[in-house]
Amino acid sequence: MTAVDPRRPADAPARGRLPGVLRLGLSRTWLELRLFFRERDAIVFILAYPVIMLAIFSTVFGQDGNRVGPPPGIPYAQYFLPGMVATGVMLSSFQSVALMIATERDEGGLKRLRATPLPASAYFLGKVGQVLVISIGQTALLLLLAATAFDVPMPRGGAWLTFAWVFVLGTATGTVCGVAFSSAPRSGRSAAAVVTPIVLVLQFISGVFFVFNDLPAWMQQVASVFPLKWMAQGMRSVFLPAEAESFEVAGSWQHGATVAVLLAWLVVGLLVGVRTFRWRRRDDG
Template sequence: MTTPPTGAHARSAARSVPRLPGVGRLALARTAFEVRVFFRERDAVVFVFAYPILMLAIFATVFGSDEELVPGSGVYFPQYFLPGMVATGVMLSSFQNLAISIAAERDDGTLKRLRSTPLPPTAYFLGKTGQVLVTAGVQTALLLGVAALAFDVPLPTEAGRWWTFAWVFVLGTAAGSVCGVAYSSVPRTGRSASPVVIPVVLVLQFVSGVFFQFNELPTWMQQLASVFPLKWMAQGMRSVFLPDEAAVLEPSGSWQHGPTAAVLVAWLVVGLVVGVRTFRWRRRDDG
Protein backbone atom coordinates (compact mmCIF):
# COMPACT_ATOMS: atom_id res chain seq x y z
CA MET A 1 0.00 0.00 0.00
CA THR A 2 1.44 3.34 -1.07
CA THR A 3 1.22 6.40 1.11
CA PRO A 4 0.36 9.80 -0.35
CA PRO A 5 3.29 12.16 -0.81
CA THR A 6 3.82 14.62 1.99
CA GLY A 7 5.93 17.70 2.60
CA ALA A 8 8.48 18.42 -0.11
CA HIS A 9 7.28 15.46 -2.20
CA ALA A 10 3.73 16.84 -2.27
CA ARG A 11 4.93 20.30 -3.28
CA SER A 12 7.10 18.77 -6.01
CA ALA A 13 4.15 16.75 -7.33
CA ALA A 14 1.94 19.83 -7.34
CA ARG A 15 4.55 21.78 -9.29
CA SER A 16 4.78 19.00 -11.87
CA VAL A 17 1.08 19.31 -12.78
CA PRO A 18 0.78 21.72 -15.75
CA ARG A 19 -1.17 24.84 -14.93
CA LEU A 20 -4.10 25.82 -17.12
CA PRO A 21 -3.47 29.00 -19.14
CA GLY A 22 -5.34 32.14 -18.13
CA VAL A 23 -8.84 32.90 -19.34
CA GLY A 24 -7.50 35.51 -21.77
CA ARG A 25 -5.20 33.06 -23.56
CA LEU A 26 -7.88 30.39 -23.59
CA ALA A 27 -10.40 32.86 -25.03
CA LEU A 28 -7.97 33.82 -27.83
CA ALA A 29 -7.30 30.18 -28.60
CA ARG A 30 -11.02 29.45 -28.57
CA THR A 31 -11.67 32.44 -30.86
CA ALA A 32 -9.14 31.11 -33.38
CA PHE A 33 -10.79 27.68 -33.21
CA GLU A 34 -14.29 29.12 -33.66
CA VAL A 35 -13.18 31.20 -36.66
CA ARG A 36 -11.69 28.12 -38.33
CA VAL A 37 -14.87 26.13 -37.71
CA PHE A 38 -17.01 28.95 -39.10
CA PHE A 39 -15.06 29.20 -42.36
CA ARG A 40 -15.27 25.43 -42.84
CA GLU A 41 -19.06 25.77 -43.11
CA ARG A 42 -19.01 27.13 -46.63
CA ASP A 43 -22.78 27.44 -47.04
CA ALA A 44 -23.03 29.52 -43.85
CA VAL A 45 -20.06 31.66 -44.90
CA VAL A 46 -21.58 32.40 -48.30
CA PHE A 47 -24.96 33.27 -46.80
CA VAL A 48 -23.65 35.49 -43.99
CA PHE A 49 -21.19 37.35 -46.22
CA ALA A 50 -23.23 37.53 -49.43
CA TYR A 51 -26.69 38.29 -48.05
CA PRO A 52 -26.16 41.99 -47.18
CA ILE A 53 -24.29 42.58 -50.44
CA LEU A 54 -26.99 40.91 -52.53
CA MET A 55 -29.77 42.83 -50.76
CA LEU A 56 -27.96 46.12 -51.31
CA ALA A 57 -27.51 45.27 -54.99
CA ILE A 58 -31.20 44.36 -55.32
CA PHE A 59 -32.41 47.61 -53.75
CA ALA A 60 -29.95 49.68 -55.76
CA THR A 61 -31.19 48.03 -58.95
CA VAL A 62 -34.90 48.26 -58.14
CA PHE A 63 -34.90 51.87 -56.93
CA GLY A 64 -32.04 53.06 -59.11
CA SER A 65 -28.57 53.91 -57.93
CA ASP A 66 -28.93 57.43 -59.42
CA GLU A 67 -32.31 58.17 -57.84
CA GLU A 68 -32.50 60.43 -54.80
CA LEU A 69 -34.41 59.22 -51.77
CA VAL A 70 -36.07 62.62 -51.52
CA PRO A 71 -35.64 65.05 -54.45
CA GLY A 72 -33.03 67.62 -53.56
CA SER A 73 -31.81 65.72 -50.47
CA GLY A 74 -28.58 64.53 -52.06
CA VAL A 75 -29.14 61.08 -50.50
CA TYR A 76 -29.38 58.27 -53.03
CA PHE A 77 -31.06 54.91 -52.44
CA PRO A 78 -27.86 52.81 -52.17
CA GLN A 79 -26.47 55.29 -49.64
CA TYR A 80 -29.67 55.17 -47.56
CA PHE A 81 -29.94 51.37 -47.54
CA LEU A 82 -26.25 50.72 -46.82
CA PRO A 83 -26.51 51.46 -43.04
CA GLY A 84 -29.42 49.04 -42.69
CA MET A 85 -27.46 46.35 -44.51
CA VAL A 86 -24.48 46.90 -42.20
CA ALA A 87 -26.79 46.54 -39.19
CA THR A 88 -28.54 43.44 -40.50
CA GLY A 89 -25.16 41.91 -41.34
CA VAL A 90 -24.10 42.35 -37.72
CA MET A 91 -27.35 40.72 -36.63
CA LEU A 92 -26.79 37.76 -38.93
CA SER A 93 -23.22 37.26 -37.72
CA SER A 94 -24.11 37.59 -34.05
CA PHE A 95 -27.68 36.76 -33.06
CA GLN A 96 -28.68 34.41 -35.87
CA ASN A 97 -25.35 32.63 -36.23
CA LEU A 98 -24.88 31.99 -32.49
CA ALA A 99 -28.48 31.05 -31.78
CA ILE A 100 -28.39 28.37 -34.50
CA SER A 101 -24.83 27.10 -34.04
CA ILE A 102 -25.02 26.79 -30.25
CA ALA A 103 -28.35 24.97 -30.47
CA ALA A 104 -26.72 22.53 -32.91
CA GLU A 105 -23.70 22.06 -30.61
CA ARG A 106 -26.04 21.32 -27.72
CA ASP A 107 -27.97 18.81 -29.80
CA ASP A 108 -24.92 16.86 -31.03
CA GLY A 109 -23.33 16.70 -27.58
CA THR A 110 -20.50 19.17 -28.20
CA LEU A 111 -21.51 21.39 -25.28
CA LYS A 112 -21.84 18.40 -22.95
CA ARG A 113 -18.32 17.26 -23.80
CA LEU A 114 -16.93 20.78 -23.42
CA ARG A 115 -18.52 21.10 -19.99
CA SER A 116 -16.57 18.05 -18.83
CA THR A 117 -13.22 19.61 -19.82
CA PRO A 118 -11.19 22.14 -17.79
CA LEU A 119 -12.14 24.90 -20.28
CA PRO A 120 -13.81 27.70 -18.28
CA PRO A 121 -17.30 28.61 -19.56
CA THR A 122 -16.17 32.24 -19.79
CA ALA A 123 -13.48 31.30 -22.33
CA TYR A 124 -16.08 29.45 -24.42
CA PHE A 125 -18.44 32.44 -24.55
CA LEU A 126 -15.60 34.91 -25.16
CA GLY A 127 -14.44 32.68 -28.00
CA LYS A 128 -17.90 32.83 -29.56
CA THR A 129 -17.98 36.60 -29.19
CA GLY A 130 -14.48 36.92 -30.67
CA GLN A 131 -15.53 34.83 -33.66
CA VAL A 132 -18.52 37.13 -34.19
CA LEU A 133 -16.32 40.23 -34.06
CA VAL A 134 -13.94 38.77 -36.65
CA THR A 135 -16.61 37.56 -39.06
CA ALA A 136 -18.78 40.67 -38.67
CA GLY A 137 -15.72 42.85 -39.29
CA VAL A 138 -14.81 40.99 -42.48
CA GLN A 139 -18.41 41.02 -43.64
CA THR A 140 -18.77 44.76 -43.04
CA ALA A 141 -15.48 45.54 -44.80
CA LEU A 142 -16.63 43.60 -47.86
CA LEU A 143 -20.01 45.34 -47.85
CA LEU A 144 -18.47 48.80 -47.59
CA GLY A 145 -16.00 48.00 -50.35
CA VAL A 146 -18.74 46.86 -52.73
CA ALA A 147 -20.93 49.86 -51.85
CA ALA A 148 -18.09 52.31 -52.56
CA LEU A 149 -16.74 50.65 -55.70
CA ALA A 150 -19.90 49.33 -57.36
CA PHE A 151 -22.50 51.90 -56.28
CA ASP A 152 -20.38 55.02 -55.64
CA VAL A 153 -21.59 55.33 -52.06
CA PRO A 154 -19.43 57.98 -50.34
CA LEU A 155 -17.74 56.72 -47.19
CA PRO A 156 -17.16 59.02 -44.20
CA THR A 157 -13.94 60.99 -43.99
CA GLU A 158 -14.42 62.53 -40.52
CA ALA A 159 -12.89 60.74 -37.52
CA GLY A 160 -16.00 61.49 -35.45
CA ARG A 161 -18.20 59.49 -37.80
CA TRP A 162 -15.86 56.51 -37.67
CA TRP A 163 -15.89 56.72 -33.87
CA THR A 164 -19.69 56.54 -33.98
CA PHE A 165 -19.41 53.60 -36.35
CA ALA A 166 -17.03 51.85 -33.93
CA TRP A 167 -19.16 52.11 -30.80
CA VAL A 168 -22.41 51.28 -32.59
CA PHE A 169 -20.69 48.28 -34.22
CA VAL A 170 -19.14 47.01 -30.96
CA LEU A 171 -22.27 47.52 -28.85
CA GLY A 172 -24.48 46.03 -31.55
CA THR A 173 -22.21 43.02 -31.95
CA ALA A 174 -22.00 42.46 -28.20
CA ALA A 175 -25.76 42.80 -27.70
CA GLY A 176 -26.49 40.51 -30.66
CA SER A 177 -24.02 37.92 -29.38
CA VAL A 178 -25.35 37.67 -25.83
CA CYS A 179 -28.94 37.66 -27.10
CA GLY A 180 -28.02 34.90 -29.55
CA VAL A 181 -26.51 32.85 -26.72
CA ALA A 182 -29.64 33.37 -24.62
CA TYR A 183 -32.02 32.58 -27.49
CA SER A 184 -30.12 29.39 -28.34
CA SER A 185 -31.97 27.70 -25.48
CA VAL A 186 -35.36 28.25 -27.15
CA PRO A 187 -35.10 25.65 -29.98
CA ARG A 188 -35.82 22.16 -28.67
CA THR A 189 -33.39 20.52 -31.10
CA GLY A 190 -30.63 21.52 -33.48
CA ARG A 191 -32.83 20.75 -36.47
CA SER A 192 -35.53 23.14 -35.27
CA ALA A 193 -33.08 25.98 -34.65
CA SER A 194 -33.27 27.59 -38.10
CA PRO A 195 -37.11 27.63 -38.27
CA VAL A 196 -37.21 29.11 -34.75
CA VAL A 197 -34.53 31.76 -35.28
CA ILE A 198 -34.75 32.95 -38.90
CA PRO A 199 -38.41 34.17 -38.82
CA VAL A 200 -37.55 36.39 -35.84
CA VAL A 201 -34.67 37.91 -37.80
CA LEU A 202 -36.81 38.48 -40.89
CA VAL A 203 -39.59 40.21 -38.94
CA LEU A 204 -37.10 42.51 -37.24
CA GLN A 205 -35.56 43.39 -40.60
CA PHE A 206 -38.93 44.38 -42.05
CA VAL A 207 -40.02 46.54 -39.10
CA SER A 208 -36.64 48.12 -38.35
CA GLY A 209 -36.12 50.14 -41.51
CA VAL A 210 -33.69 47.74 -43.17
CA PHE A 211 -35.78 47.13 -46.29
CA PHE A 212 -37.88 50.29 -46.23
CA GLN A 213 -37.51 53.97 -45.41
CA PHE A 214 -38.10 53.90 -41.66
CA ASN A 215 -40.07 57.16 -41.34
CA GLU A 216 -42.60 55.89 -43.91
CA LEU A 217 -43.49 52.79 -41.89
CA PRO A 218 -46.74 52.80 -39.86
CA THR A 219 -46.40 54.43 -36.45
CA TRP A 220 -47.23 51.23 -34.59
CA MET A 221 -44.49 49.43 -36.52
CA GLN A 222 -41.96 52.13 -35.66
CA GLN A 223 -42.91 51.85 -31.98
CA LEU A 224 -42.58 48.06 -32.09
CA ALA A 225 -39.16 48.28 -33.77
CA SER A 226 -37.97 50.79 -31.17
CA VAL A 227 -38.11 48.06 -28.53
CA PHE A 228 -35.47 45.97 -30.30
CA PRO A 229 -31.79 46.67 -31.01
CA LEU A 230 -31.79 46.30 -34.82
CA LYS A 231 -33.72 49.55 -35.32
CA TRP A 232 -31.20 51.43 -33.21
CA MET A 233 -28.21 49.84 -34.92
CA ALA A 234 -29.60 50.85 -38.31
CA GLN A 235 -30.30 54.39 -37.09
CA GLY A 236 -26.84 54.68 -35.57
CA MET A 237 -25.28 53.53 -38.82
CA ARG A 238 -27.39 56.03 -40.79
CA SER A 239 -25.84 58.78 -38.67
CA VAL A 240 -22.45 57.57 -39.91
CA PHE A 241 -23.10 57.21 -43.63
CA LEU A 242 -25.74 59.89 -44.29
CA PRO A 243 -25.20 63.67 -44.18
CA ASP A 244 -26.29 65.52 -41.05
CA GLU A 245 -29.18 67.08 -42.98
CA ALA A 246 -30.69 63.60 -43.41
CA ALA A 247 -31.53 63.47 -39.71
CA VAL A 248 -34.85 65.17 -40.59
CA LEU A 249 -35.85 61.87 -42.24
CA GLU A 250 -35.87 60.18 -38.82
CA PRO A 251 -39.22 60.19 -36.97
CA SER A 252 -37.58 62.08 -34.09
CA GLY A 253 -35.78 64.52 -36.40
CA SER A 254 -32.40 63.63 -34.86
CA TRP A 255 -29.93 60.74 -34.74
CA GLN A 256 -30.57 60.03 -31.02
CA HIS A 257 -27.10 58.73 -30.19
CA GLY A 258 -27.88 58.69 -26.46
CA PRO A 259 -30.99 56.47 -26.77
CA THR A 260 -29.14 54.29 -29.28
CA ALA A 261 -26.35 53.57 -26.79
CA ALA A 262 -28.85 53.12 -23.94
CA VAL A 263 -30.99 50.58 -25.81
CA LEU A 264 -28.00 48.56 -27.01
CA VAL A 265 -26.50 48.47 -23.51
CA ALA A 266 -29.90 47.52 -22.07
CA TRP A 267 -30.18 44.57 -24.46
CA LEU A 268 -26.61 43.59 -23.63
CA VAL A 269 -27.51 43.45 -19.92
CA VAL A 270 -30.82 41.67 -20.54
CA GLY A 271 -29.12 39.10 -22.75
CA LEU A 272 -26.47 38.44 -20.11
CA VAL A 273 -29.03 38.02 -17.31
CA VAL A 274 -31.33 35.78 -19.33
CA GLY A 275 -28.44 33.79 -20.76
CA VAL A 276 -26.94 33.09 -17.34
CA ARG A 277 -30.32 31.90 -16.04
CA THR A 278 -31.46 29.82 -19.01
CA PHE A 279 -28.35 28.54 -20.80
CA ARG A 280 -28.22 24.74 -21.00
CA TRP A 281 -25.16 22.58 -21.70
CA ARG A 282 -27.30 19.50 -22.40
CA ARG A 283 -30.35 18.64 -24.43
CA ARG A 284 -33.72 18.81 -22.73
CA ASP A 285 -34.00 15.02 -22.78
CA ASP A 286 -30.50 14.57 -21.35
CA GLY A 287 -31.18 15.59 -17.79
Protein backbone atom coordinates (compact mmCIF):
# COMPACT_ATOMS: atom_id res chain seq x y z
CA MET A 1 0.00 0.00 0.00
CA THR A 2 1.09 3.57 -0.71
CA ALA A 3 1.85 5.57 2.38
CA VAL A 4 -0.35 8.64 2.93
CA ASP A 5 1.05 11.78 4.46
CA PRO A 6 -1.27 12.56 7.41
CA ARG A 7 -0.27 16.23 7.29
CA ARG A 8 -1.74 16.66 3.79
CA PRO A 9 -5.54 17.10 3.45
CA ALA A 10 -7.28 14.30 1.59
CA ASP A 11 -8.48 16.70 -1.15
CA ALA A 12 -5.07 18.41 -1.67
CA PRO A 13 -3.49 17.93 -5.12
CA ALA A 14 -0.69 15.44 -5.43
CA ARG A 15 2.83 16.85 -5.29
CA GLY A 16 4.06 17.91 -8.71
CA ARG A 17 0.59 18.08 -10.27
CA LEU A 18 -0.04 21.26 -12.27
CA PRO A 19 -2.94 23.55 -11.37
CA GLY A 20 -5.96 23.56 -13.66
CA VAL A 21 -5.89 25.24 -17.07
CA LEU A 22 -8.14 28.07 -15.89
CA ARG A 23 -5.89 28.87 -12.93
CA LEU A 24 -2.82 28.72 -15.16
CA GLY A 25 -4.58 30.96 -17.66
CA LEU A 26 -5.31 33.55 -14.96
CA SER A 27 -1.69 33.48 -13.83
CA ARG A 28 -0.58 33.85 -17.42
CA THR A 29 -2.97 36.80 -17.85
CA TRP A 30 -1.29 38.60 -14.95
CA LEU A 31 2.12 37.94 -16.50
CA GLU A 32 0.95 39.15 -19.93
CA LEU A 33 -0.35 42.38 -18.40
CA ARG A 34 2.96 43.01 -16.63
CA LEU A 35 4.84 42.44 -19.88
CA PHE A 36 2.47 44.74 -21.76
CA PHE A 37 2.87 47.66 -19.37
CA ARG A 38 6.65 47.36 -19.50
CA GLU A 39 6.51 48.30 -23.19
CA ARG A 40 6.11 52.08 -23.39
CA ASP A 41 5.46 51.95 -27.13
CA ALA A 42 2.57 49.55 -26.58
CA ILE A 43 1.04 51.80 -23.93
CA VAL A 44 1.16 54.86 -26.22
CA PHE A 45 0.25 53.35 -29.58
CA ILE A 46 -2.25 50.73 -28.40
CA LEU A 47 -3.74 51.82 -25.07
CA ALA A 48 -3.60 55.63 -25.31
CA TYR A 49 -3.88 56.09 -29.08
CA PRO A 50 -7.71 56.02 -29.38
CA VAL A 51 -8.08 58.31 -26.37
CA ILE A 52 -5.60 60.82 -27.81
CA MET A 53 -7.20 60.71 -31.28
CA LEU A 54 -10.69 61.23 -29.86
CA ALA A 55 -9.48 64.26 -27.94
CA ILE A 56 -7.72 65.73 -31.00
CA PHE A 57 -10.55 65.15 -33.48
CA SER A 58 -13.25 66.34 -31.10
CA THR A 59 -11.30 69.46 -30.19
CA VAL A 60 -10.26 70.44 -33.73
CA PHE A 61 -13.45 69.58 -35.61
CA GLY A 62 -15.89 70.23 -32.81
CA GLN A 63 -15.07 73.91 -32.34
CA ASP A 64 -17.93 76.42 -32.42
CA GLY A 65 -20.50 73.66 -32.19
CA ASN A 66 -19.71 72.19 -35.60
CA ARG A 67 -21.61 69.02 -36.38
CA VAL A 68 -21.24 66.06 -38.67
CA GLY A 69 -23.53 65.73 -41.69
CA PRO A 70 -25.76 64.42 -43.02
CA PRO A 71 -28.64 65.42 -40.71
CA PRO A 72 -29.61 65.07 -37.93
CA GLY A 73 -26.32 66.90 -37.36
CA ILE A 74 -24.47 64.89 -34.74
CA PRO A 75 -21.65 66.52 -32.71
CA TYR A 76 -18.20 65.41 -33.86
CA ALA A 77 -17.25 63.86 -30.53
CA GLN A 78 -20.41 61.76 -30.50
CA TYR A 79 -19.89 60.56 -34.08
CA PHE A 80 -16.17 59.76 -33.66
CA LEU A 81 -16.60 57.93 -30.33
CA PRO A 82 -18.01 54.66 -31.81
CA GLY A 83 -15.17 54.46 -34.34
CA MET A 84 -12.57 55.08 -31.66
CA VAL A 85 -14.06 52.37 -29.45
CA ALA A 86 -13.96 49.96 -32.39
CA THR A 87 -10.41 50.84 -33.41
CA GLY A 88 -9.33 50.58 -29.76
CA VAL A 89 -10.63 47.01 -29.69
CA MET A 90 -8.76 46.25 -32.92
CA LEU A 91 -5.51 47.70 -31.58
CA SER A 92 -5.78 45.89 -28.25
CA SER A 93 -6.66 42.58 -29.86
CA PHE A 94 -5.46 42.10 -33.43
CA GLN A 95 -2.46 44.44 -33.51
CA SER A 96 -1.25 43.82 -29.97
CA VAL A 97 -1.52 40.03 -30.16
CA ALA A 98 0.04 39.75 -33.62
CA LEU A 99 3.03 41.91 -32.65
CA MET A 100 3.62 40.34 -29.25
CA ILE A 101 3.47 36.74 -30.48
CA ALA A 102 5.72 37.49 -33.45
CA THR A 103 8.26 39.10 -31.12
CA GLU A 104 8.09 36.27 -28.58
CA ARG A 105 8.63 33.74 -31.35
CA ASP A 106 11.57 35.67 -32.81
CA GLU A 107 13.27 35.98 -29.42
CA GLY A 108 12.86 32.27 -28.71
CA GLY A 109 10.34 32.76 -25.93
CA LEU A 110 7.69 30.55 -27.53
CA LYS A 111 10.18 27.77 -28.13
CA ARG A 112 11.26 27.81 -24.48
CA LEU A 113 7.66 28.04 -23.32
CA ARG A 114 6.69 25.04 -25.44
CA ALA A 115 9.35 22.98 -23.62
CA THR A 116 7.69 23.66 -20.25
CA PRO A 117 4.69 21.77 -18.78
CA LEU A 118 2.47 24.83 -19.39
CA PRO A 119 -0.44 23.77 -21.64
CA ALA A 120 -0.78 25.69 -24.89
CA SER A 121 -4.39 26.46 -23.94
CA ALA A 122 -3.21 28.31 -20.81
CA TYR A 123 -0.86 30.43 -22.94
CA PHE A 124 -3.68 31.44 -25.26
CA LEU A 125 -6.04 32.04 -22.33
CA GLY A 126 -3.44 34.45 -20.98
CA LYS A 127 -3.48 36.36 -24.28
CA VAL A 128 -7.29 36.49 -24.25
CA GLY A 129 -7.32 37.69 -20.64
CA GLN A 130 -4.76 40.39 -21.37
CA VAL A 131 -6.74 41.63 -24.36
CA LEU A 132 -9.98 41.75 -22.36
CA VAL A 133 -8.45 43.72 -19.50
CA ILE A 134 -6.72 46.21 -21.82
CA SER A 135 -9.79 46.62 -24.03
CA ILE A 136 -12.11 47.19 -21.08
CA GLY A 137 -9.73 49.73 -19.50
CA GLN A 138 -9.21 51.53 -22.80
CA THR A 139 -12.95 51.69 -23.53
CA ALA A 140 -13.67 52.97 -20.03
CA LEU A 141 -11.17 55.80 -20.56
CA LEU A 142 -12.77 56.66 -23.91
CA LEU A 143 -16.27 56.80 -22.45
CA LEU A 144 -15.10 58.82 -19.46
CA LEU A 145 -13.36 61.35 -21.70
CA ALA A 146 -16.31 61.61 -24.08
CA ALA A 147 -18.86 62.05 -21.28
CA THR A 148 -16.92 64.52 -19.12
CA ALA A 149 -14.91 66.58 -21.62
CA PHE A 150 -17.25 66.62 -24.63
CA ASP A 151 -20.69 66.02 -23.10
CA VAL A 152 -21.39 62.97 -25.26
CA PRO A 153 -24.62 61.33 -24.04
CA MET A 154 -24.18 57.75 -22.91
CA PRO A 155 -26.54 54.99 -24.13
CA ARG A 156 -29.39 53.70 -22.01
CA GLY A 157 -31.27 50.49 -21.49
CA GLY A 158 -30.99 47.86 -24.20
CA ALA A 159 -28.29 49.80 -26.05
CA TRP A 160 -25.79 48.50 -23.48
CA LEU A 161 -26.69 44.94 -24.44
CA THR A 162 -25.83 45.75 -28.06
CA PHE A 163 -22.62 47.35 -26.88
CA ALA A 164 -21.74 44.19 -24.91
CA TRP A 165 -22.16 41.70 -27.76
CA VAL A 166 -20.41 43.92 -30.32
CA PHE A 167 -17.54 44.46 -27.87
CA VAL A 168 -17.17 40.79 -26.88
CA LEU A 169 -17.55 39.43 -30.41
CA GLY A 170 -15.21 42.08 -31.83
CA THR A 171 -12.60 41.41 -29.15
CA ALA A 172 -12.76 37.65 -29.70
CA THR A 173 -12.50 38.04 -33.48
CA GLY A 174 -9.60 40.47 -33.25
CA THR A 175 -7.70 38.25 -30.81
CA VAL A 176 -8.12 35.08 -32.87
CA CYS A 177 -7.16 36.89 -36.08
CA GLY A 178 -4.14 38.36 -34.31
CA VAL A 179 -2.97 34.88 -33.30
CA ALA A 180 -3.45 33.64 -36.88
CA PHE A 181 -1.72 36.65 -38.46
CA SER A 182 1.25 36.46 -36.07
CA SER A 183 2.83 33.84 -38.34
CA ALA A 184 2.76 36.15 -41.39
CA PRO A 185 5.77 38.39 -40.54
CA ARG A 186 9.11 36.76 -41.27
CA SER A 187 10.55 38.03 -37.98
CA GLY A 188 9.62 39.97 -34.88
CA ARG A 189 11.53 42.98 -36.14
CA SER A 190 9.48 43.14 -39.32
CA ALA A 191 6.15 42.50 -37.59
CA ALA A 192 5.31 46.17 -37.00
CA ALA A 193 6.02 46.98 -40.65
CA VAL A 194 3.58 44.27 -41.71
CA VAL A 195 0.79 44.69 -39.15
CA THR A 196 0.62 48.45 -38.56
CA PRO A 197 -0.05 49.54 -42.20
CA ILE A 198 -2.95 47.09 -42.41
CA VAL A 199 -4.50 48.53 -39.26
CA LEU A 200 -4.00 52.13 -40.45
CA VAL A 201 -5.58 51.48 -43.86
CA LEU A 202 -8.57 49.76 -42.28
CA GLN A 203 -9.08 52.71 -39.95
CA PHE A 204 -9.22 55.15 -42.87
CA ILE A 205 -11.68 53.12 -44.95
CA SER A 206 -13.92 51.82 -42.15
CA GLY A 207 -15.55 55.02 -40.92
CA VAL A 208 -13.23 55.61 -37.99
CA PHE A 209 -11.76 58.98 -39.01
CA PHE A 210 -14.36 60.01 -41.61
CA VAL A 211 -18.11 59.75 -42.08
CA PHE A 212 -18.53 56.34 -43.73
CA ASN A 213 -21.17 57.64 -46.17
CA ASP A 214 -18.70 60.23 -47.50
CA LEU A 215 -16.22 57.58 -48.66
CA PRO A 216 -16.19 56.41 -52.31
CA ALA A 217 -18.48 53.46 -53.05
CA TRP A 218 -15.57 51.15 -53.94
CA MET A 219 -13.88 51.95 -50.65
CA GLN A 220 -17.05 51.18 -48.74
CA GLN A 221 -17.28 47.82 -50.50
CA VAL A 222 -13.68 46.95 -49.63
CA ALA A 223 -14.19 47.97 -46.00
CA SER A 224 -17.32 45.81 -45.79
CA VAL A 225 -15.17 42.70 -46.18
CA PHE A 226 -13.28 43.37 -42.94
CA PRO A 227 -14.38 43.31 -39.29
CA LEU A 228 -13.49 46.90 -38.32
CA LYS A 229 -16.21 48.45 -40.49
CA TRP A 230 -18.83 46.28 -38.83
CA MET A 231 -17.52 46.90 -35.32
CA ALA A 232 -17.65 50.65 -35.95
CA GLN A 233 -21.17 50.38 -37.39
CA GLY A 234 -22.30 48.26 -34.46
CA MET A 235 -20.92 50.82 -32.04
CA ARG A 236 -22.64 53.65 -33.96
CA SER A 237 -25.94 51.87 -33.31
CA VAL A 238 -25.15 52.18 -29.60
CA PHE A 239 -23.93 55.75 -29.30
CA LEU A 240 -25.79 57.61 -32.08
CA PRO A 241 -29.46 58.62 -31.93
CA ALA A 242 -32.03 56.26 -33.45
CA GLU A 243 -32.74 58.60 -36.38
CA ALA A 244 -29.12 58.26 -37.53
CA GLU A 245 -29.89 54.68 -38.64
CA SER A 246 -31.56 55.92 -41.83
CA PHE A 247 -28.31 57.60 -42.91
CA GLU A 248 -26.30 54.38 -42.93
CA VAL A 249 -25.41 53.07 -46.39
CA ALA A 250 -27.98 50.26 -46.14
CA GLY A 251 -30.50 52.41 -44.28
CA SER A 252 -30.23 50.25 -41.15
CA TRP A 253 -27.73 49.20 -38.48
CA GLN A 254 -27.50 45.69 -40.00
CA HIS A 255 -26.94 43.90 -36.70
CA GLY A 256 -27.46 40.53 -38.36
CA ALA A 257 -24.77 41.25 -40.94
CA THR A 258 -22.45 42.47 -38.17
CA VAL A 259 -22.81 39.17 -36.32
CA ALA A 260 -22.35 37.16 -39.52
CA VAL A 261 -19.16 38.96 -40.64
CA LEU A 262 -17.53 38.92 -37.21
CA LEU A 263 -18.36 35.24 -36.70
CA ALA A 264 -17.04 34.42 -40.18
CA TRP A 265 -13.72 36.10 -39.41
CA LEU A 266 -13.63 34.36 -36.02
CA VAL A 267 -14.01 30.96 -37.68
CA VAL A 268 -11.50 31.78 -40.43
CA GLY A 269 -9.02 33.01 -37.83
CA LEU A 270 -9.40 29.80 -35.82
CA LEU A 271 -8.92 27.58 -38.87
CA VAL A 272 -5.92 29.53 -40.15
CA GLY A 273 -4.38 29.82 -36.69
CA VAL A 274 -4.62 26.08 -36.03
CA ARG A 275 -2.93 25.30 -39.35
CA THR A 276 -0.25 27.97 -39.41
CA PHE A 277 0.69 28.82 -35.81
CA ARG A 278 4.38 28.24 -35.15
CA TRP A 279 6.25 27.99 -31.83
CA ARG A 280 9.65 28.40 -33.54
CA ARG A 281 11.23 30.88 -35.94
CA ARG A 282 11.23 30.00 -39.64
CA ASP A 283 14.95 29.32 -39.52
CA ASP A 284 14.67 27.12 -36.44
CA GLY A 285 13.16 24.04 -37.99
